[in-house]
Amino acid sequence: MSIGAPVSRVEGIAKVTGRAKYAADHTPKGTLHAVIVGAPIAAGRVAGIDVDAALAVPGVVRVLTAKDMPRFGEIGPPAAVLSMPMQHDEIRFQGEPVAIVLAESIDAADEARAAVKVRCAPQPPIGLGAGKNEAAPSPRMLGEDLDMGHVDRSLAESKFVVRQSYEQPDRHHNAMETSGTVAQFEDGKLTLWDAVQAGANVPPVVAAALGIDAADIRVIAPHTGGGFGSKGYVWPHQILAAACARIAGRPVKLHLRRQDQYACVGYQPWMLQHVSLGARDDGALTAIDHEIVNSTAIADTHVEPSSEGSKSLYACPAIRTRQLIKRIHINVPTPMRAPVEGPGLWALESAMNELAEQLGMDPLDVRLKNYAEVDPLTGKPWSSKKLREAYDAGARLYGWRTRHQRPREEGPWRIGHGMATCSMGNYRFPGGALVRLKADGSAIIEANTHDIGTGTQTVFCQIAASELGLPVESVSIVWGDTRLHPGGPVYGSSATVGTGSAVALACREIRTKLAALGAGDDPGAILRAAGLEELSASGHFTLPGGAPFNADGADTPHAMRTWGAIFVEVGVDPDLGLVRLRRAVGAYSVGRIINPKTARSQMTGAIIWGWGKATMEGSTQEPNHGGWLAKNLSNVVIPVNADIPTDITIHFVDEYDSHASAIGARGIGELGATGVDAAVAAAVYDAIGVRVRKLPIRLEPLQR
Structure with a gap:
């Protein structure tokens, strides 16, 4: 069976030999190179743009400003920005595109x-x-604010209460491949070589902006050099590249420089979360109150609904959540790997660890006491949940119950241990695939999916091989093209849940056709x-009511x-204020x-991602002028090899979720990034008795 085998990635050789082509690797004949000129201030308006000196540079063809741009049509989601730049003289954030050089x-x-x-005519940003807090727009993608039970009364009557605030900074995705688009018009049809995570999102948005037929737009994007959410929605540079190509009558390559990423695409917003927990003597929760405010743009809105985890993680009779936003002069944020629960569990799980201390209970026991056997909000049974088994396996592999029997010091280092629950919504999108079985015993998968470095193409080949009874080497895949x-x-x-299920369903249709032709173990x-030369079938993974998106089993x-649990050991040097990751164990229930x-x-990378968030990463907006202080990787602290130990253990509970997908799988890639920050903060407290509630964990509060 191919499923369950540790198969190496099918696109790996193409990548290490340089054959894999990314968006900027395409340069059609006659291509013009475009760069964005950004606004030098964060608020105000453009008073004028002098382009004469730029036009005098040898090789410059045009400098486009707002007066050269067409008036774009009305666009909507999945566009990230609904108020397009270069359509007016208003400046809403530093770096907003005001001109483009070709x-x-x-x-x-x-x-x-x-x-x-x-x-510019500046205004104070x-x-x-x-900025003032205001209610978040409603309805939101993942649900409304919740007020279940009697939260205030329950908190007032609780013997044990935690009331704390938890803060995290803005963070930028910083994928290795910056975002970029190559646009070419031919005979009225538009081709885009694009760095995207969802090529199908692009044509309807670009078509609406430019007033053309979406069927006349082709997006080619087999390889994407990382995304983490920053390449999920459609951003202005994609529309601007197409507009420039139409104006110039030549292909245009608009590939964002690293500093452009800090203005032209999104990031994870600053968040401040207020959490109150009430509990009885035995540790049973009586109330959860979770309020979040996140920063967003003046003209466009991103809501980070971080309270979603608080609605479902623990059995509790009274739960209240509220989501607020704060509008400031900054570019609009966007989802980042492990959105929603990633930020939300930093606050909730930190509060749970503080509650465990008040109760005098082991943090794991508090979580077991409040284990939700059914969904607390709806009362529905779980499609499958083996979190209890994940707790047990993680604790055993880590040695959690005996952690304080081991040495607490090692030279200047004080040793601490922490844990947290991991959880993510099970996000499902429709998926589709065409599978062609050849008479020579090979099979080809065709699907407009993408490679962002996660190995999905390999997984799809494994699914087809297993369903058709073929060696995985006999299955290939063609991907990354809207045709x-x-x-x-x-x-x-x-991706595995949606498109992977579609591959399986297509293969099952082929097997039905094969059975009608005759018996045998050799499909070829x-x-x-x-x-027959071949048999083909298309598979479609659909959602209830034909919905385009489904979260957490809605409908x-x-x-x-x-689900999962993360256990970490850290070393803290209180003299120097240093914190180091020594080892980690993650155990997961993911189908x-x-x-x-x-x-x-994926899970190892996610834990590293969580460590970076907990101890290193943060983007700072200069308070007086509104610009990002660091706009390149040389000034951004992220984990490197020397920061990460080899002792990272990953465990998956044996599980099959027939309700979540046609192949028994649920999503995994982001789950491992949740809870890590809360576990690290708990380990720091265990080591030196300093409770950290603001990320990243800096030197100053750790020094004695």
């Missing part, structure tokens, strides 16, 4: 960009300190005996989530594991 070479375009002079069979997106940990031999008889090698890699 040149014969990227060097000429860069030189000319510096020569463009933007004259609104920053975090001046192929529509697939699903590669975000929300949804059956085709040859029937005189189904079952509630669906992914069927298709490829343990790629799955383990």
